[in-house]
Amino acid sequence: MLGLLGRPMSDPRVDAWAQRCGLRPGQLGNIMCNDYGFELDMDSSMTVTSIVLYANEGGGGFSQYAGSLPGGLAFTDTYPVVVGKLGQPLELVGGSGATEVSARYSAPPYELSVTFTTWYKSAEYLARATVHMIAIGLTQ
Incomplete structure (x- = not known):
């Protein structure tokens, strides 16, 4: 997971998570992986700047990160x-x-x-x- 930091959206590993998490091609913004309990925060150049791991959010929409x-x-x-x-x-x-x-x-x-x-x-x-x-x- 940490290997995604600093990688652009065009990186195959980032793109694979974007697809797995439901981001449509061409869509901009953070990659919200609610079912996996994390999000990939992107900057304006669509490069991963941070990874946010969530505890069970219940009403917040995120499952708990299992890694x-x-x-x-x-x-x-x-x-x-x-x-x-x-x-x-x-x-x-x-x-x-x-x-x-x-x-x-x-x-x-x-x-x-x-x-x-x-x-x-x-x-x-x-x-x-x-x-x-x-x-x-x-x-x-």
């Missing part, structure tokens, strides 16, 4: 467990009550953003928040 997660993570991991596995994040963003909390990590050549099931950064909320999604991109 292995980076860093030995599991969707059931809470924020303290993630910190135990990956260390302290470079940055903890969101959490003002308006957006979910995400922890940003750098593991060259990749960047990870682990988003949790809480909108608040307090220790109380983070202690029980589990992994909601993981975005993986190439370092800039």
